[in-house]
Each structure stands twice: as structure tokens, then as C-alpha cells.
Amino acid sequence: xxxxxxxxxxxxxxxxxxxxxxxxxxxxxxxxxxxxxxxxxxxxxxxxxxxxxxxxxxxxxxxxxxxxxxxxxxxxxxxxxxxxxxxxxxxxxxxxxxxxxxxxxxxxxxxxxxxxxxxxxxxxxxxxxxxxxxxxxxxxxxxxxxxxxxxxxxxxxxxxxxxxxxxxxxxxxxxxxxxxxxxxxxxxxxxxxxxxxxxxxxxxxxxxxxxxxxxxxxxxxxxxxxxxxxxxxxxxxxxxxxxxxxxxxxxxxxxxxxxxxxxxxxxxxxxxxxxxxxxxxxxxxxxxxxxxxxxxxxxxxxxxxxxxxxxxxxxxxxxxxxxxxxxxxxxxxxxxxxxxxxxxxxxxxxxxxxxxxxxxxxxxxxxxxxxxxxxxxxxxxxxxxxxxxxxxxxxxxxxxxxxxxxxxxxxxxxxxxxxxxxxxxxxxxxxxxxxxxxxxxxxxxxxxxxxxxxxxxxxxxxxxxxxxxxxxxxxxxxxxxxxxxxxxxxxxxxxxxxxxxxxxxxxxxx
Numbered sequence: 001x002x003x004x005x006x007x008x009x010x011x012x013x014x015x016x017x018x019x020x021x022x023x024x025x026x027x028x029x030x031x032x033x034x035x036x037x038x039x040x041x042x043x044x045x046x047x048x049x050x051x052x053x054x055x056x057x058x059x060x061x062x063x064x065x066x067x068x069x070x071x072x073x074x075x076x077x078x079x080x081x082x083x084x085x086x087x088x089x090x091x092x093x094x095x096x097x098x099x100x101x102x103x104x105x106x107x108x109x110x111x112x113x114x115x116x117x118x119x120x121x122x123x124x125x126x127x128x129x130x131x132x133x134x135x136x137x138x139x140x141x142x143x144x145x146x147x148x149x150x151x152x153x154x155x156x157x158x159x160x161x162x163x164x165x166x167x168x169x170x171x172x173x174x175x176x177x178x179x180x181x182x183x184x185x186x187x188x189x190x191x192x193x194x195x196x197x198x199x200x201x202x203x204x205x206x207x208x209x210x211x212x213x214x215x216x217x218x219x220x221x222x223x224x225x226x227x228x229x230x231x232x233x234x235x236x237x238x239x240x241x242x243x244x245x246x247x248x249x250x251x252x253x254x255x256x257x258x259x260x261x262x263x264x265x266x267x268x269x270x271x272x273x274x275x276x277x278x279x280x281x282x283x284x285x286x287x288x289x290x291x292x293x294x295x296x297x298x299x300x301x302x303x304x305x306x307x308x309x310x311x312x313x314x315x316x317x318x319x320x321x322x323x324x325x326x327x328x329x330x331x332x333x334x335x336x337x338x339x340x341x342x343x344x345x346x347x348x349x350x351x352x353x354x355x356x357x358x359x360x361x362x363x364x365x366x367x368x369x370x371x372x373x374x375x376x377x378x379x380x381x382x383x384x385x386x387x388x389x390x391x392x393x394x395x396x397x398x399x400x401x402x403x404x405x406x407x408x409x410x411x412x413x414x415x416x417x418x419x420x421x422x423x424x425x426x427x428x429x430x431x432x433x434x435x436x437x438x439x440x441x442x443x444x445x446x447x448x449x450x451x452x453x454x455x456x457x458x459x460x461x462x463x464x465x466x467x468x469x470x471x472x473x474x475x476x477x478x479x480x481x482x483x484x485x486x487x488x489x490x491x492x493x494x495x496x497x498x499x500x501x502x503x504x505x506x507x508x509x510x
Contacts, residue, residue, distance in 0.1 A: 011025070024043050024094070041090045042090045042091065042092065042184060043090070043091070043092065043093075043094065044089040044090050045089040045090065045091050045092075045093060045099040045100065046089065049089065049099060049100065050093045050094070050097075050099060052097075053161060053162075055101050055102065055145060055149075055164075055165050055168070056091075056099045056100040056101050056187070057100055057101070057102060057103065057104055057106075057138055057141045057142045057144075057145050058084065058085075058088040058089070058100040058102070058103035058104075058106075058138065058141065058185070058186060058187055059084070059085040059087065059088040059103065059104070059105075059106025059107055059136070059137065059138045059140065059141040060082065060083060060084050060085055060088070060103050060104070060105065060106065060107065060141075060177070060186075060190065061076075061079050061080065061081050061082065061083055061084075061085055061107040061108055062081060062082075062105040062107065062108050062109070063081065063107070063108025063109070063110070063134070064076045064077070064079045064080070064081050064107075064108055065077070066108070066110070066125075066127070066134050067127070067128055068123055068124045068125065068126055068127070068128070068134075069123050069126040069127065069128050069130060070123040070124055070126075072124060074124050074125070076107075076108075079107075081108075082175070082177050083177050084103070084177065084185055084186060085106055085107040085136065085138075087107075087136075087137065087138075088100075088103070088106070088138060088141075088185075089138070090184050090185055091184035091185075091187075092184050098182060098183075098184055098187070099184065099187070100184075100186070100187040101165060101168070101169055101187045101188065102145065102168050102169055102172055102187045102188050102189065102190075102191050103141065103172075103178070103186045103187055103189065103190050103191065104141040104142070104144040104145050104190070104191045105140070105141060105144055106136060106137060106138055106139075106140040106141030106142075106144075107136040107137075107140070108134065108136065109134070109135055109136065109140040110127055110132045110133070110134055111132060111133060111134075111135050111140070112131060112132055113126075113131050113132060113133055121133045144191065145168070145191060147193075148168065148191060148193045148196060148197075149164055149168075151193065151197050152164055152167060152168075152196060152197060152200050155197055155200045155201050156200045156201075156203075156283070157234070157282045157283075158233070158282075159200070167196045167199055167200055168188075168191060168196050169182075169187070169188035169189075170188075170196075170199070171192050171195035171196040171199055172187070172188040172189030172190060172191055172192060173189050173190040173191075173192045173195075174188075174189040174190075175189075175190070178190060206283070206285065207285060208281070208285040208286060208287035209231050209232050209233045209235065209279055209280075209281045209285065209287050210231070210232040210287065210289065211229050211230065211231055211232070211239070211277050211279065211287075211289040212228075212229070212230040212232075213227075213228070213229055213275060213277065213289060213291045214226075214227065214228030214229075214230070215227060215228075215275070215291070215293055215329065215331065215340075215342075216228070216342065216343075216344075217327065217328075217329045217342040217343045218343070219343045219345075219346075219427065219428050219429065220428055220430065222324070222325070222326050222327050223266055223267040223327050224264065224265075224266055224267070225264060225265040225266075225267065225329070226262070226264055227241070227248065227262065227263045227264060227265060227275070228260055228261070228262055229241060229250070229260060229261040229262075229263075229277050230259070230260045230261075231259065231260075231261075231279055233281050233282075234259070234281065234282055235279045235280060235281055235282075236280050236281060236282050236284070237280070238250060238252065238261065238279075239261060239277050239278055239279035240277070240278050240279075241261070241263060241275065241276065241277040241278070242275070242276050243265055243273050243274070243275045243276075244273055244274055246265075248263040248265065249263055250262070250263050251263065267295045267327050269297070270295060270296050270297045270327075271294070271295065272292060272293075272294050272308075273292070273293055273294075273295060274290055274291070274292050275290065275291050275292075275293070276288055276289065276290045276291075277289050291331065292331060292332075293308075293329055293330065293331035294306065294307070294308040294329070294330045294331065295327050295328075295329055296327065296328050296330070297325060297326070297327050297328075298317045298321075298322055298325065298326055298327075298328050299319075299322075299325050300319075300320065300321075300322045300323060300324050300325050300326075301319055301320070302319055303316070303317040303318045303319045303320075303321060304317050305317070306328055306330055308330035308331060308332070308339070309330070309331070309332035309339065311357065312332065312339075312356065312357045312358075313330055313332065313339045313354075313355070313356055313357075314353075314354070314355040314357075315328070315330065315341065315352050315353070315354050315355075316352055316353040316355075317352050318350060318352070320349055320350065321348050321349055321350050321352060322348070322349070323349065323434075323436075326343075326346075328341065328342070328402070329341070329342040329343070330342070333404070336406060337356065337358060337362060337406050337407040338404060338405070338406040339356060339404070339405050339406065340403075340404050341354075341402040341403060341404075341405065342402060343402060343427075344402060344403050344404075345401065345402070345403065345424065345425055345427050346401060346402045346427050346428075347400065347401050347424070347426075347427045347436040347437075347438045347473055348399075348400050348401060348402070349436075349473075350400075351398040351399060351400045352398070352399060352400075353396065353397075353398060354373070354396070354397050354398070354399050354405065355394050355395070355396050356373060356394070356395050356405065356406075356407055357392075357393055357394050357395075358371070358393055358394075358395070358407060359393060360393070363409075366409045367409070368388060368390050368393070369388055369390055370409045371388050371395050371407050371408070371409055372384070372386050372388070372395070372407070372408060372409075373386035373395050373396075373397045373405055373406075373407060374405065374406055374407075374408050375399070375401075375403050375404065375405050376403060376404040376405075376406075377403070378422070381406065381408060384397045384399060384405070385397060385398075395407055400438075400471065400473070401424075401438065421440060421441060421442050421495075421497060421498065421500050421502070422439065422440045422502065423437075423438075423439045423440075423493065423495040423502035423503070423504055424437070424438040424439065424440075424504070425504050426476070426493060426504060426506045429506055429507055430507035430508070430509045431478075431506070431507070431508060431509070432508070432509050432510065433477070433478065434475050434476065434477045434478065435475065435476055435478075435506060436473055436474070436475050437449065437462070437473065437474055437475070437476060437493055437504075438471060438472070438473045439471075439472055439474075439495050439497075439502075440470065440471045440472070441467055441468070441469050441470065441472070441497055441498075442469060442498070443469045443498070444466065444467065444468050444469050445466065445467065445497050445498045446465070446466050446467075446497075447463065447464075447465070447466075447467050447495065447496060447497035447498070448461065448463060448464045448494075448495070448496045448497075449461075449462040449463035449464075449474060449493070449494070449495055449496075450462065450493075450494045450496070451476060451480075451491050451492070451493060451494075451506075452491065452492040452494055453486075453489075453491060453492075454489070454490055454491075454492070456492075458481075459480050459481070459486060459491060460476065460479065460480050460481050460486075461481060462474050462476060467497075476493075476506075478508050478510075485510070486508065487508075487510070488508055488509050488510040489507075489508060490505055490506070490507055490508075491505070491506045491507075491508060492504070492505060492506070493505075493506050
């Protein structure tokens, strides 16, 4: 635009169509030397300082005179050290929020010269050492706050942006220049870095990290465990883990959801094992988390007894319950009366007797006769037909698959398990030889259980009949309807029943 002529100018504001008498006017002081008569200095904070998440920094004077390389003494003789810089913007924002948030040194800053500059600064602002120059601006004040933020995060790496701002503003110094309360010239006052860091150090992280420990028995290799360790916070270095006296080799796996460490372990023999993991967080808090599990080799021909959690869990396997000799893993989970039997989803040839013991302290006043055994299935706890022996403080059930079981109290426990339609994952999967498939029907109905190839073509009809309500198990030996072995690959297990269709993927490896 065209600069106005020198002189006194009057601006008229038409209120006829306005509901507010507040007028905001800004003059570009870089090109026009002007004074507003009857105006104020507020509302001069501009973007990005007007943002809601940013720390908006004002500038105050820390040096008003200096020696220069030309031998002279220079200065802003009319200014006062400790006062606000005349160029520092004032709040509030247009929507009425207080800005700036805090003030920092920004006028009279001797800053290092860059090694390469397009032009050298004037001698009267160059320090006698030749490598520093005097400068000013909120662009000098903001780096002071940036450095303070770095120190705060070094003391407490998990501080949020709002927590950093609160620490800086709550410890700010107020003096004769700033006034006794927060305002739109100084914000909350002059930044005190040491006070802010001291507060953070005094309230720093004293909580040791925790670990979620995952123990999974491999569904194919019967003596092989897959182990997972998920820390509750960022660690200063990789943790260490052991099973009894055997050190584990951990590998780091990261994702958008979590950071975890994985390992594996070959079970040497039946017994009780203690797994421990040790780690340290960025604040130096150390922790060691231990978990206990039982690995029991159950003979297919003879069966066996598994006892875990100090006898609170017992599982009796009769002969031929398992198709092969298997290591069964059992452990008590950390919260509540929950117990884990692995490998998950294993379908048994016959039911095992599962007994979970309780003590009265665990019940917290609950009527023990209302207890029932439940299995975690498809995202919910499902009742398993069970019997409560109050005199012996035990709950017994005959179960046909492994998984996570617990005791729960409910006044409306069904007298018998209710059935719903469903097709479970075959086990084992992948398989070589034969695999077992469990399906459930809500009522007696005409149904089909089919094996299809990935083109949807029928390979084998396993069941085609009217079937009673309840849970059923069939085997597939990897042959087609003609009795010929099919090739390795992915096949679809399909259940058609009562107008419903369910599918699972099975992987055959020859």
C-alpha cells in the first residue's frame, strides 16, 4: 500500500451495524513511525504465540550497555535492566486468553557468531573477542525457554507439554517489574530455570517399571515355549531375563502399540520353573518381576496328574486323552482366581477332571455355594458345568479343552451350560497327519462340516447329518473324499447349520 503523509490522522469507526465498541488497530512499526493517541498496547501477540498449546515467551532486558570490538562503549541508555523489552508483544489474544505465558532474557544477549555469514555485523555490536555479537528479540528469549525445557525433560523424560508449561510458570519470579500476579505483559513472570528443575527432580519418577510376562507353549513343538516381556514404560536399556539359572536371549520387537522383548525356551523336564525379568527405567528405577509356571509331561498312553499354583489347580488326564505325549503348561495368573492351561485351544480326546481350590479369604464374603467354573472364550467368560464342594473348598468340572479358567460367583448360574453355534480353530494347526475340529450347535439341526480348498471347491465332507445340540469333535486326516492325501496348503473348514455358516483356516504341512 501507499504510506500516509506525515501528520495527525483521525480514524472513524461506524457503530451503526456493530454490537461491540471494541476496536483493534495495528500499525507496522518497521515502516511507519507512529503513535496512537488514546489507544493501548494490548493484543499485539501474533501467531504462533496465540496458539493454545505453545509456550508464548516475552522478552526482558538483561544488558543495556556493552564494550565493542571498536573500543567503544555502546548501549540503550534510556532502557532499564530487568524491565520488559519495548518490542515484546502484549496479550491477551483476540479470544481473551492470557499471553505471553512467561518472560525470559531477550535483549542484550551476547550470542556466538556463525562461522560463515553473508555479512559481518557492525563493529559496535561485536564483542571484543570477535566471535560474539550483541543481539535482541523474542527470538533470543525463546531459546532460553527451549533450553530450560530440555533440562526439565532430562530430569523427567515423561513430562507432557502442559506439565512443562506448568512447571515453568509456577516457579517464575515476580518482582517490582513484573507485578505480583500474572498479566498480559510478563505472563507469569521471569523464568527461573533452577527452581523449575528442582521441583521436577523433587517430584520425579520413583515408580519402578512393571512387566507383562507372556508364556505360550508352542502348538507344534511340545517342549518349546515362546516368551514375551512387555515393559510398562520405556527402559534405559534392554532387560535381562532368566528361567531358574538359565539366561534367556531377548530380541526387541517394536510396533505402534507397544515395545516388547521376545525369547524362547526348551523345556528340559517336568517341574516347576521360575521366570524372572529385570529392567530399569529412564529415571533409574530398577525392578525384577517373577512368574512361576509348571510344565508337566503327560503320557498319551498312561495319562497323568498336573498340579500347579501350590495345589490350587489340579488336572487329571486319563489314558488316550492326548494323541501324543505333551508338555502341559499351567500357571496362576496375576489377578483373581484365574488359571492358565496350555496349549490354548487344544481339543482333548476325552474330558479331563479339573479342580480349582479356593480359600475363604479370597471370596471376600461371597457365598461359596454360588461359585462356578468359567472358561474365557471369544471375549467373554462362559460358564462350564461344574460342582462346588463347600466342605473341601473345591470347584470341579469335566472339561474338553485347555484354556484360561476361573472361579466366579453368580446367583443365576445355569444348571447346565447353554450352547450357541460356533466353530473353533482346529488343533493342532499347522498339522501334519491329522487335526481335530470342535463345533457347537445350539439345538438339534441338520448340518454339514466341510473341507474346502481356497477356490471354494469341496475337498472332504466330514459330517452331513442331523446332529444333537452341544459340543462335538471330529478329526480330519488330510485326505479328500476319495481317500487320497491332499497337497500341503491352506484349507477352509466350513460349518453349515441352521442357516448359519462358520469358517476357519487350517494349514496342512506334508
